Amino acid sequence: MSTEATETGVDEIHILWTSEGMSCDGDTVSVTAASLPSIEDVVLQAVPGIPKVHLHNKVLAYETGDDFLAPFHRAAQGDLGAPFIFVVEGSIPNENIHTGDGYWTAMGNDPETGKPKTLNKWIDELAPKAWAVVAIGTCATYGGIHAMAGNPTGCMGLVDYLGDDFRSAGGLPVVNVPGCPVQPDNFMETLLWVLHQAAGLAPTIPLDEQLRPTWLFGKTVHEGCDRAAYYEQADFAYDYNSPKCQVKIGCWGPVVNCNVTKRGWMDGIGGCPNVGGICIGCTMPGFPDKFMPFMDEPPGGSLSSALLSVYGPFVRRMRSITNKSANTEPQWRHPGPKLTTGYQPRYPRV
Amino acid sequence: MAQTQREVSVPTQRELVEVNFDPITRIIGNLGIYTKVDFANNEVVECKSTSSLFRGYSVFMKGKDPRDSHFITSRICGICGDNHAVCSIYAQNMAYGVKPPPLADWIINLGEAAEFMFDHTIFQDNMVFVDFCERMVAETNPGLLRRAETTDAPRGELHGYRTIADIMRAFNPFEGEVYKKALEVSRITREMCCLMEGRHVHPSTLYPGGVGTVATPQVFTDYLSRLMRCLDFIKHAVAMNDDVFDFFYDALPGYEEVGRRRVMLGCWGCFQDPYSVDYRYENMGAWGRDMFVSPGIIVDGDLVTNNLVDINLGMRILLGSSYYDDWANEQTFVTRDPLGNPVDQRHPWNQTTLPAPQGRDLENGNYSWVMSPRWFDPGSQEHLALDTGGGPLARLWATALNGLVDTPYVKATGGAVRITLPATPQTKEMTLQWRPPRFANTLERDRARMYFVAYAAAMALHFVDKGLEEVRGGNTKVFTDFDVPDEGLGVGFHEAVRGVLSHHLVIRDGKIANYHPYPPTPWNASPRDVYGTPGPYEDAVQGQPIFEENGREDFKGIDIMRTVRSFDPCLPCGVHMYLGEGKVLNKIASPTFGAAHPGE
Numbered sequence: 001m002s003t004e005a006t007e008t009g010v011d012e013i014h015i016l017w018t019s020e021g022m023s024c025d026g027d028t029v030s031v032t033a034a035s036l037p038s039i040e041d042v043v044l045q046a047v048p049g050i051p052k053v054h055l056h057n058k059v060l061a062y063e064t065g066d067d068f069l070a071p072f073h074r075a076a077q078g079d080l081g082a083p084f085i086f087v088v089e090g091s092i093p094n095e096n097i098h099t100g101d102g103y104w105t106a107m108g109n110d111p112e113t114g115k116p117k118t119l120n121k122w123i124d125e126l127a128p129k130a131w132a133v134v135a136i137g138t139c140a141t142y143g144g145i146h147a148m149a150g151n152p153t154g155c156m157g158l159v160d161y162l163g164d165d166f167r168s169a170g171g172l173p174v175v176n177v178p179g180c181p182v183q184p185d186n187f188m189e190t191l192l193w194v195l196h197q198a199a200g201l202a203p204t205i206p207l208d209e210q211l212r213p214t215w216l217f218g219k220t221v222h223e224g225c226d227r228a229a230y231y232e233q234a235d236f237a238y239d240y241n242s243p244k245c246q247v248k249i250g251c252w253g254p255v256v257n258c259n260v261t262k263r264g265w266m267d268g269i270g271g272c273p274n275v276g277g278i279c280i281g282c283t284m285p286g287f288p289d290k291f292m293p294f295m296d297e298p299p300g301g302s303l304s305s306a307l308l309s310v311y312g313p314f315v316r317r318m319r320s321i322t323n324k325s326a327n328t329e330p331q332w333r334h335p336g337p338k339l340t341t342g343y344q345p346r347y348p349r350v
Numbered sequence: 351m352a353q354t355q356r357e358v359s360v361p362t363q364r365e366l367v368e369v370n371f372d373p374i375t376r377i378i379g380n381l382g383i384y385t386k387v388d389f390a391n392n393e394v395v396e397c398k399s400t401s402s403l404f405r406g407y408s409v410f411m412k413g414k415d416p417r418d419s420h421f422i423t424s425r426i427c428g429i430c431g432d433n434h435a436v437c438s439i440y441a442q443n444m445a446y447g448v449k450p451p452p453l454a455d456w457i458i459n460l461g462e463a464a465e466f467m468f469d470h471t472i473f474q475d476n477m478v479f480v481d482f483c484e485r486m487v488a489e490t491n492p493g494l495l496r497r498a499e500t501t502d503a504p505r506g507e508l509h510g511y512r513t514i515a516d517i518m519r520a521f522n523p524f525e526g527e528v529y530k531k532a533l534e535v536s537r538i539t540r541e542m543c544c545l546m547e548g549r550h551v552h553p554s555t556l557y558p559g560g561v562g563t564v565a566t567p568q569v570f571t572d573y574l575s576r577l578m579r580c581l582d583f584i585k586h587a588v589a590m591n592d593d594v595f596d597f598f599y600d601a602l603p604g605y606e607e608v609g610r611r612r613v614m615l616g617c618w619g620c621f622q623d624p625y626s627v628d629y630r631y632e633n634m635g636a637w638g639r640d641m642f643v644s645p646g647i648i649v650d651g652d653l654v655t656n657n658l659v660d661i662n663l664g665m666r667i668l669l670g671s672s673y674y675d676d677w678a679n680e681q682t683f684v685t686r687d688p689l690g691n692p693v694d695q696r697h698p699w700n701q702t703t704l705p706a707p708q709g710r711d712l713e714n715g716n717y718s719w720v721m722s723p724r725w726f727d728p729g730s731q732e733h734l735a736l737d738t739g740g741g742p743l744a745r746l747w748a749t750a751l752n753g754l755v756d757t758p759y760v761k762a763t764g765g766a767v768r769i770t771l772p773a774t775p776q777t778k779e780m781t782l783q784w785r786p787p788r789f790a791n792t793l794e795r796d797r798a799r800m801y802f803v804a805y806a807a808a809m810a811l812h813f814v815d816k817g818l819e820e821v822r823g824g825n826t827k828v829f830t831d832f833d834v835p836d837e838g839l840g841v842g843f844h845e846a847v848r849g850v851l852s853h854h855l856v857i858r859d860g861k862i863a864n865y866h867p868y869p870p871t872p873w874n875a876s877p878r879d880v881y882g883t884p885g886p887y888e889d890a891v892q893g894q895p896i897f898e899e900n901g902r903e904d905f906k907g908i909d910i911m912r913t914v915r916s917f918d919p920c921l922p923c924g925v926h927m928y929l930g931e932g933k934v935l936n937k938i939a940s941p942t943f944g945a946a947h948p949g950e
Contacts, residue, residue, distance in 0.1 A: 022405045024922040025378045026428020026551050032472065032533060033540050033550065040533060043524050058375045062480060062523055064911060065371040102673070102707025105380070106402040108372050116402050116710055145425040151410040152705050180552060181428060240555075240562040240829040260549070266537065269572075270544025270554075276562030277554020280421055288422070293415035295557070 009200040010051050014084035015191075016072055016126065017057040020107040020119045021090020022146035022155045026181035027137040028059045028089060033266050034184035037192060050195040054082075069108045076125040083169070085194060086130035088123065091139040091146050092161040094154030095120050104153045120161075127162055131170040132194050134177065135159075136187055141176040141211075142285040149289050157285075159211065170198070176211040180282035183260055185267075186216050210285060212257070221253030221272065221279045224262025233319070234305060234312025240276065247301040250278035250294050254301070258283040355902070364388045366395055371907055374914060376477035378429045379403065379921025381875065383914055384712055385891060389902045394910060397884070397891035399875050400710065400718040401921045404673070408703045411865045416442060416834055416857050417558060423853065423867055424552040427922045429473075431551040432465050432543065433846035434853070434867060434923075440622075441853040442558035443629040445840030448832035452624035453825060454560035456817035459621045459642070460573060461546035461553070462844075463813060466806035467580065468539035468550070469847040470742065470799050473918055475521070475532030475587075478796060481912050482594055483521035483529075490908040491899045497601050504596070505589040508777075514597045517590050528590070535583050538576050542810075545573045560829035565821055574814050577807060581774040584804050588782060591800045595793045602897050609792030609913030611890045612650065616725065616736040616873065617748035618661065618852060619645030620845035621809060631688040631841065634658045642755055642809055643845055644762065646748030647725065647736065651786070653751045654727065658843050659689065661725075665852070665868070666696040666733055668722040671715070671877035677702035683856045683864045684839060694726075698854040698866035699839070720921075722879035723872050733879065737886035738849020738870040740795040740918040742802035745845055746784050758815075759808035769801070769808045792890075792909075795916035836860050846870055848918045869923035887914055 019025045031039055037047050043055055054071075061068050074080045093104035095118055106116030127133050135158040138144035142157040158174050159166065167173060177190045190213050196202035206214045222228055230236065230245035231254075237244040247254065251273045253261065261274040272279050281291040291298075332341040339345060355369050367389060372382030380403040386396040407426060411419070420438035424431035436458055443450065480486060487495045498515035511517045520528040540550045546563055548554030555562040563569065598605050621642035628637065638645050638658035645661060647654040655661060669676055677695075680702040684693045693699055710717050724733035738744045746767050749755055753764030761768045769782045784801045787794040820826070838857035845851060849870030856864040876885030884892060891913050898908050 020373075020380055020403060022403070024425055024428035024431065026425070026431060029378070029428045029472075029551060032476075033537055035537060038533070040524055040530060058373060059378060060476070060523075061375040062485070064375040065373070065907075068373065068375050098707045100707075101709025103402065104404055104707060107380070108382075109370075145422060146405045146410075148410045148422075150412065152406040153404065155405075180425065239831055240557050240560060241827055243564045246562075265544050265549040266541050269541045270549045272548060272554040275548050275555060276564055277548035277556075278562070282552075288418075292418050294421050295415075295417045 010083055010131070010198040012054075012082045013051045013131070013195065013198055014054045014071060014075070014080060014082055015056060015087060016075055016084050017055070017087040017089070018107055018119065018122060019058060019089035020105055021088060021092055021140055022105065022153060023090025023137070023139055025059060025089070027187070028057060030181040030184050031187050034188040035267050036185040037188055039188070042188070042191065042195070047192065049199055049201045050192065051199050053195070066108075072122065072126070073111070075129060076122070078129060083131035083198065086126050086133045087136055088133065088140045088158055089136045091143045091155035091157060092120060092123065094156070097154050123161065127166070128169065130168050131198060132172050132175060133158070133168045134175045134191070134194065136177050137182050138178045138180045138282055138284075138287055141178040142287070144180060145288050172204070173207070173211055175205060175207065175213070178212060178217075178283040179258070180287070183263065183265065185263065186259070189216070216259055217257045217283070219257070219259060219262070221256045221258045221261050224259060225253055226261070226274050231308070232312065233316040234308040235316060236305060243276070246273050246276070246278050247305060248297045250280075250296060250298075252281045252291050252298050253279040254304075255298070256281045256284055364395065365390060367902060369905065369907060371911070374911070374919065376480060377915060377919040377921070378427065379919065379923070381914070381919050381921050383887070383891070383910065385907070385910060387896070392896040394891050394894050394896065397888045398712055398717060399720075399877060399885055399887040400712070401720050401875065402710070403921065404705055404719040406703065406705060408701070408864070408866050409705070411862050414862050416445065416855065416862050419855065419862065419865060420556060420558070426867060427869070427920060428551055429469055429920060430465065430847045430869075430923065432461065432547055432553045433844060433851055434869070435553050435556050436462060437842040437844040437846070437851050437853045437867070439556055439558050440629065440842030440844060441840035441855045443840070444631055444842070445838035445855055445857055446558055446832040446834060448559045448830050449628050450560035450830050451825065451827040453565055453817060453820040454828045455622045455624035455627065456813050456820065457546050457561050457563050457565065457828065458556065459813045460810055460817065461543050462620065463806045463810035464539050464542035464546065466847055467803050468536050468543060470803045471532050471539065472536040474796070474799050475528055476523075476536075478915050479521040479528070480523050481908060481915060482518060483523065483526065484515060484518040485522050486908065487518055490906050491897065493899055494601055498597065501597060501601075503593045505593050508589040509586040511590065514593060517594055531583060535580055538580060542573050542576050545569050557829065559832045563828060565817070565826045565828050567818065567821055570814055570818050570821065577810055577814070578774060580807060581771050582776045584800070584807055585771060585777045585780050587800050588804055591797055595797050598793060604895060605793065605897060606789050606791055608894050608897070608909050609795070609890045609916055610789050610894070611737070611886065613648060613790045614734050614736050615648045615739055615744035615747055615790065616850045617643065617646050617738070617744040618843040618845055618850040619643055619658065631839070638843065639752070639754055642757065643745050644749045644752035644754050645843065646752055648744070648747055648751065649727070649734065653748070654729070656748070656752055659687070659691070661843070662841055663687065663691055663693065663697075664726045664728070665698060666694060666724050666726050667698060667701055668696065668724050668733065668879040668881070670722055670880035670882070671717055672721045673706055673708055673716055673719050674721065675704035675706050677704060688839065698852065698868055699856060699864065701864070701866050718877040720872055720875050720877060722876040722885060723868055724879060724883070733881060733883065735876065735879070735883050735886055735889065737874050737917065739790055740799060740916055741845065741847055741849040741870060742798035743790065743795050744849055745802060746798050746805065747786050750784065750786055757809065757812045759811050760805060767805065769804045771804060771808055772811070792913045792916040799918075834860055846923070848920050848923070849873070869920070871920045871923040874917045875919055875921065887917060887919075890917075
């Protein structure tokens with residue numbers, strides 16, 4: 001993605017947020033945990049430069065029923081009066097695999113027919129009109145857990161549904177913020193960039209090939225994991241009692257793009273392998289099938305740990321010797337009658 | 351107008367108006383409520399509850415490694431996923447025959463206590479109380495707001511608000527003090543959860559056989575410090591809630607009828623006692639009774655059973671209005687439980703999910719992706735549509751009646767639950783007493799919720815003491831190794847935030863042969879079953895009076911919304927993963943218009 005500055009200068013924007021995909025609403029809930037910035041920081045415009053935000057999210061909305069849906073309908077008719085960001089939570093089912101009036105998921109009713117209006121119809125109408133389309137969570141981005149092998153709904157990620165060449169009205173591809181659920185501050189930070197961009201204050205959001213913000217997903221779990229030193233020394237946990245590297249008991253951290261080990265889960269607290277929870281790859285397009293069974297050692301892990309077994313234990317032994325020395329104070333720290341630090345005193349004067 | 355309306359002609363004298371609310375907001379998941387209202391008589395005459403989202407967990411879990419269960423089932427729900435993970439671990443522990451070290455169970459109890467504190471707080475103050483906030487009351491009952499302005503809050507000394515209207519202002523979304531403070535508290539409590547379970551809401555450090563949490567003194571200190579920081583908020587909140595609910599009873603005589611239904615409550619118990627539980631089915635009745643929230647089924651004020659084996663065997667999953675084909679002629683996985691008792695074909699162990707997408711037919715056919723769980727009462731031979739009262743009402747009620755829980759901070763006396771919260775910088779030590787109310791209704795479901803936050807906080811203090819006792823004694827093991835058997839059977843019973851939660855697992859050839867999670871919302875949000883019995887939302891809303899001052903033109907349905915939200919709906923739990931059946935065995939038109947309502 002290029003990073004040329006944008007020309008828009010939006011001062012008011014709607015966020016139309018649907019969680020009616022194959023979803024658990026966990027990403028919405030997660031976002032209420034964010035503090036950097038918090039959701040109320042954004043709604044109350046406590047961050048400089050962002051447009052006035054009208055948030056339309058089912059879990060937090062004041063309105064209900066038709067009142068809640070009204071801005072969605074207006075946006076679908078191109079009649080909202082201000083640009084909008086379309087946030088999609090949950091994977092998109094395949095509604096082509098059954099016939100008749102059946103549906104896998106719907107949000108409200110179609111006013112004309114009185115029948116449930118499928119999420120897919122909403123997406124067809126809203127995505128092309130949205131200034132930006134943001135997929136929140138691994139389900140909306142890549143399909144996620146509900147797109148597991150054997151699933152009945154044939155569900156998929158937003159780009160699978162809209163196509164690789166999709167561009168929003170603001171000229172952006174789908175912005176993907178994966179995670180199951182999304183790490184709270186990761187999403188709020190991405191949203192903040194998009195809002196700043198809409199206000200004309202930031203260049204185009206930098207995304208990688210999987211359309212993830214590069215500064216959040218450019219490193220692996222392992223690169224931020226404070227247990228990685230155990231790995232380097234080939235010092236592995238063999239069950240979940242151990243505080244050492246968990247790669248032999250199911251951790252996929254070395255090959256997963258995610259910043260949770262580095263960032264913590266909330267305000268630096270919690271995480272995954274850094275606190276004893278194996279990485280199951282929940283931010284990745286291949287999740288979950290390519291990581292199951294979760295509690296088995298990843299195939300690549302046995303090879304690399306075997307290679308490490310040659311020098312790892314040696315490095316560990318040498319370090320323990322140096323560590324013993326580092327744990328011993330220099331000899332000149334004592335209460336004896338003579339100064340032994342090396343200083344040559346000029347006293348007592350003779 | 352927050353809903354669509356359509357006049358319908360009915361074979362009675364009453365003029366009924368269809369009033370529909372879809373989607374219901376300020377809940378989790380996808381829910382529509384379709385009612386028929388008699389505006390002349392201020393009564394909701396009929397109610398149907400529908401959900402329009404299906405994902406199919408029990409379908410795609412088949413054939414997977416059983417050890418993946420808790421990771422997968424957590425994703426059922428974005429607000430109580432950790433409840434599913436824990437419940438799944440309980441089921442796996444049974445199937446694998448593994449007993450985690452005691453410290454692991456204390457750590458899980460601490461994580462779950464934090465989840466209760468988080469979830470009830472954010473739901474009550476950021477979702478439910480928007481229905482009680484100044485802005486909403488001004489739009490729906492301006493007369494009531496005027497009265498609130500001049501009504502002193504009886505417990506003002508405790509919480510600091512002078513009038514009831516001052517409290518209502520503090521509930522205003524994004525601007526009110528309580529609303530904003532609750533968001534902060536929901537973060538502190540989630541940090542507590544993360545300390546024990548790694549992250550929220552899908553835990554990273556939970557495993558069958560124990561946890562991966564590193565049990566240093568630090569993790570308990572970090573938790574305890576945060577827990578203590580919540581206590582002032584909780585003490586204020588309980589007092590404030592009592593003031594608001596008492597005001598409603600007082601200002602709107604008859605409000606106790608809103609959302610009222612027969613007392614038919616289920617609680618599956620939670621917070622294991624690690625020194626009692628061995629996770630063996632054969633002993634489940636005994637260790638179930640030792641849980642720190644007692645299990646129980648309560649019908650009309652009586653405790654029918656507190657035995658988890660009886661509770662298990664009575665479970666029936668019915669169809670009748672759901673988008674599934676029936677499994678009556680499908681495979682039977684479990685004919686007898688490990689004690690030799692026969693297991694019904696409609697029991698979750700024997701369920702097969704056969705989704706059948708179809709058009710919605712609210713009048714005469716199927717209208718929801720939710721199935722209809724019922725509990726077969728051997729005494730009355732009835733399929734009871736139990737509800738959970740949103741969770742807290744049933745938990746407090748069952749614990750009170752059992753009279754078994756006895757800890758330094760929480761005691762069940764047989765008729766009540768006594769909760770003691772220690773002194774904190776702004777508030778003195780406080781002992782709260784919760785007694786079963788006269789009604790199971792909207793306000794009492796809501797009132798119980800904040801009392802249960804106090805319950806969970808007080809219990810967490812006990813769990814910190816016990817956990818630290820283990821750590822200080824050098825017992826820092828948190829995991830016991832296990833093997834997955836070729837053939838196995840497990841059931842987990844737990845209380846999710848919203849109430850009863852069970853996971854039924856069958857293992858064959860070392861793989862998942864059948865897996866059925868039953869959270870609280872399928873019980874609460876279920877549609878009419880094959881016998882025509884309405885689900886609890888439907889039952890509670892049907893027949894309820896309307897107190898809203900708005901007429902038909904600008905009707906917001908606030909009393910209906912309050913009732914539905916009092917159950918704390920969570921439809922990802924409720925609907926989506928449930929298996930179903932769908933062959934239309936019986937269509938129940940269930941035109942209850944007058945007949946089902948005494949006096950019509």
